[in-house]
Amino acid sequence: MTDYLKELQMPNRILLGPGPSNVSxxxxxxxxxxxxxxxxxxxxxxxxxxxxxxxxxxxxxxxxxxxxxxxxxxxxxxxxxxxxxxxxxxxxxxxxxxxxxxxxxxxxxxxxxxxxxxxxxxxxxxxxxxxxxxxxxxxxxxxxxxxxxxxxxxxxxxxxxxxxxxxxxxxxxxxxxxxxxxxxxxxxxxxxxxxxxxxxxxxxxxxxxxxxxxxxxxxxxxxxxxxxxxxxxxxxxxxxxxxxxxxxxxxxxxxxxxxxxxxxxxxxEEGIENRWQKHAHLAAGLRAGLEALELELFADPDYRLDPLTTIRVPEGIEAAQVIRQLYRDYNIEIGGGLGELASKIWRIGLMGESCKASNVLLVLSALETVLAKQGYAQYSGNSVAAAQQVLAAN
Amino acid sequence: MTDYLKELQMPNRILLGPGPSNVSxxxxxxxxxxxxxxxxxxxxxxxxxxxxxxxxxxxxxxxxxxxxxxxxxxxxxxxxxxxxxxxxxxxxxxxxxxxxxxxxxxxxxxxxxxxxxxxxxxxxxxxxxxxxxxxxxxxxxxxxxxxxxxxxxxxxxxxxxxxxxxxxxxxxxxxxxxxxxxxxxxxxxxxxxxxxxxxxxxxxxxxxxxxxxxxxxxxxxxxxxxxxxxxxxxxxxxxxxxxxxxxxxxxxxxxxxxxxxxxxxxxxEEGIENRWQKHAHLAAGLRAGLEALELELFADPDYRLDPLTTIRVPEGIEAAQVIRQLYRDYNIEIGGGLGELASKIWRIGLMGESCKASNVLLVLSALETVLAKQGYAQYSGNSVAAAQQVLAAN
Missing domain, CATH: 3.40.640.10 (Type I PLP-dependent aspartate aminotransferase-like (Major domain))
Structure with missing residues (x-):
């Protein structure tokens, strides 16, 4: 039986890349x-x-x-x-x-x-x-x-x-x-x-x-x-x-x-301004967690986006390998770099339906685990702790 | 409450126009x-x-x-x-x-x-x-x-x-x-x-x-x-x-x-040739029914499409009125004419999921009823009978 005669089966991804985001x-x-x-x-x-x-x-x-x-x-x-x-x-x-x-x-x-x-x-x-x-x-x-x-x-x-x-x-x-x-x-x-x-x-x-x-x-x-x-x-x-x-x-x-x-x-129903604020608040939590992981954010600090955060891939870490492990172990999608930034940055989106506090905590803890396996970070929970403090401030 | 804050409600149409057809x-x-x-x-x-x-x-x-x-x-x-x-x-x-x-x-x-x-x-x-x-x-x-x-x-x-x-x-x-x-x-x-x-x-x-x-x-x-x-x-x-x-x-x-x-x-699964045959067979049934209604088909008889049948609107009948009544009384969509054929023809599609014997019988009986109400046809069931004979020949 050829593949296309099978019913479509797909993993249930959490989409935290540059889009598409999850759909309610x-x-x-x-x-x-x-x-x-x-x-x-x-x-x-x-x-x-x-x-x-x-x-x-x-x-x-x-x-x-x-x-x-x-x-x-x-x-x-x-x-x-x-x-x-x-x-x-x-x-x-x-x-x-x-x-x-x-x-x-x-x-x-x-x-x-x-x-x-x-x-x-x-x-x-x-x-x-x-x-x-x-x-x-x-x-x-x-x-x-x-x-x-x-x-x-x-x-x-x-x-x-x-x-x-x-x-x-x-x-x-x-x-x-x-x-x-x-x-x-x-x-x-x-x-x-x-x-x-x-x-x-x-x-x-x-x-x-x-x-x-x-x-x-x-x-x-x-x-x-x-x-x-x-x-x-x-x-x-x-x-x-x-x-x-x-x-x-x-x-x-x-x-x-x-x-x-x-x-x-x-x-x-939510109100467009409330939605903007939600994106800002959760992005602040994500950034705090990434900084606790001592990851360098790519974008100019005065001009960072809330819906999408870019991270420099640390020396010695293979960008694609981390993306694959997040897919495989946690069903999470984050994005890689495009064009001249291929392999140099990761892109984490918190957009629309994907913009949720639970996703901030999850992507940080998963990324920390994957990076720790590669000897970059420790199994410390530090990134989650940093995000929690920011998110709790709301 | 403005309209767009309501949940979307739509009538359950049978789509027999020039497309879209129904979706399985x-x-x-x-x-x-x-x-x-x-x-x-x-x-x-x-x-x-x-x-x-x-x-x-x-x-x-x-x-x-x-x-x-x-x-x-x-x-x-x-x-x-x-x-x-x-x-x-x-x-x-x-x-x-x-x-x-x-x-x-x-x-x-x-x-x-x-x-x-x-x-x-x-x-x-x-x-x-x-x-x-x-x-x-x-x-x-x-x-x-x-x-x-x-x-x-x-x-x-x-x-x-x-x-x-x-x-x-x-x-x-x-x-x-x-x-x-x-x-x-x-x-x-x-x-x-x-x-x-x-x-x-x-x-x-x-x-x-x-x-x-x-x-x-x-x-x-x-x-x-x-x-x-x-x-x-x-x-x-x-x-x-x-x-x-x-x-x-x-x-x-x-x-x-x-x-x-x-x-x-x-x-x-169906086989592409079988699907072509189905479209041909059902279109033949539809055409027989329309002819029994003494409606004139628009397309050159030697070059008629199976997925879509065009019908001249008889003298004295308002095309749009018939379309509206089919919507209202039977939840059926058929198409009107485009461009220079606006108000001059109807278009009945039997395509894809809409290409079903039940739809042939339904659209003929509904059309016969609507035309009879306008004094064009009689409540005779003739169109259905003609289609039944063709469809039974399979």
Missing amino acids: PRVLQAMMTPILGHLDPDFWHVLDEVREMLSLALGTSTECTLPLPATGTAGMESAFCNMVEPGDRVVIAVNGFFGARMAEIAARCGAEVHRIDVTWGKPVLPEMVEETLKNLGQVKAVGVVHAATSTGVLSPIKEIAEVVHKYDALIIADVVTSLGGLELHMDEWDLDVCYGASQKCLGAPPGLAPISFSSRALEAHKNRKTPVQSFYLDIATLENYWSETRQYHHTSPILSLYAFREALRMIM | PRVLQAMMTPILGHLDPDFWHVLDEVREMLSLALGTSTECTLPLPATGTAGMESAFCNMVEPGDRVVIAVNGFFGARMAEIAARCGAEVHRIDVTWGKPVLPEMVEETLKNLGQVKAVGVVHAATSTGVLSPIKEIAEVVHKYDALIIADVVTSLGGLELHMDEWDLDVCYGASQKCLGAPPGLAPISFSSRALEAHKNRKTPVQSFYLDIATLENYWSETRQYHHTSPILSLYAFREALRMIM
Whole structure:
């Protein structure tokens, strides 16, 4: 019997990597709601509710906010292909893997790309952006990753947006790792395009990419001289379906939208600010525990992310071996490094449904055990003790 | 309390439109399998199994076959943006809504598009393609919809492919409505790109777009002078993840892949030829019933689809009203017309899990009742009787 004729069996992982995070049973159960057609009037209120809740999570009241029927990278692609026309000058701040991806995607849209290269582990700062913008002619858009998933670094996007607007450009913000887990006010901070992903701090399964365009961004779209190169990701064609005309554009991934709605509903019940605070509090506990283990955190101390903590792999320890042992002995997933950080860092996520005090204690005690086996740490419980003190302070 | 704070409630529809079709409880249950990360080695065999089963369903052994992490329209876009470079000459046969969409998408890829316009309801024939190709210089690709979802018409794609190759062009086949429900042999028929969708005859939820590239197509991709305009849909970047290197490209929609694997597994158990036969047999029953109701079928009688049957709306009957009554009184979804066929036809799908004898009898008896109420038919049971006779012949 070939393997694919067997029933699917999977280990019950605790997902503490850079996403996907675990999915609440409530969200899973929502996917068992009877499937409807994408043009069934009974489905339409789901679209409206998703849009309304997503807008609250983003802190926006712009008219164009929706989850794209694809994953986060499609969100990035949609942001650039809607805003950029061939020949447009675009500035991309690259302080990690996804900034580099932004530059590649913008180039594939025909943009003239100017990179601001920042040491991985450091934030993008407003003065770096200003330095670049003042030496260039008219720039169409500036792309910045708010919370760098590959390095664990937060960049001050609000202050960057101020600089960008001073030079009359649009700011495109990657909020994949911040949306739902870190303070974010799209309108108040005057961000023009924000895109994210369903499977991180929002707590839904992977497969959808929330995106939102400011009125300034929509105006830029309206004034394009060339069509958006992607029909699938063109916000004008997508709006035909998401607006009240409900004109067919694509077959909506109905069950994913049910799940997404339920995940957003859980955020609304908890309150978005409370969720941000929970992520901050538990990340503080995790960091205290890691420091008690004498592990060095990778990200600039003044710009660390709460949803995702990055750790330098100590000398003499094989990064992949630790990841494998956490899988094997404890059913825990943590992430390795991407790109130039492969084998150099670990990434521990506490996002959405995975953001729980029990996971902080568990991942610290498991990591301490695995490192002790390799002669790095001792079986002391020190990391758990340090975390307990921080967590108890709440 | 605002609406989105309520638990989601949906009517239990029988989906007999142009897709999505119903999803088997087995497929739904597969989505409850514990979620893993997209780089977890325990997930990788799912990718391999999906690829192997999907290849069997398509009738191909090409090395590049995978479900795109997006819906069917992204499959169309991926086909064109991978094969076409700016300035390339492309021929699109337009005999329905999706042919027209192909032309739009090819144009957005920078192609010089030549349309072959065919009356909606009629097939694309090899001689039409030859007539066009012989009057043009070198053509890069010809796009044809195998089974036209908007009109219910099958085009002889094998014979068309022969003509296309005679003129040294690539054939791109939309198999969205045929894949899993109609005879299809990608390799034997020498098709270069085939793309489909998860939610029709394959019986999975919407959200994935299976796609496959022949070695000729991959060669054309390799010889491109310009990068594929989409990073997300570039088959080379996708292969980085789907091949043995397992290099990160996007966060795989894990739960959708679990469901897709289970839907494919059900096809393997049934046998793909048996599934084609079932679709043919039940469609014959449906057509007999509709004819007994003296309804006129829309598609050319020699080129009718089995998974989807199109019906002219009789004079004096309001199409949308019938659709609404089927929703309201029987929880049945059938489709209306798209584009120029809006209000002119109905579309009844018997696809995947929705392709059941019980659904044939139910939709006929419900439709007969609704039409009788409007004074068109009688309460005679004639349509059911006609279908019963055909179905009993098995």
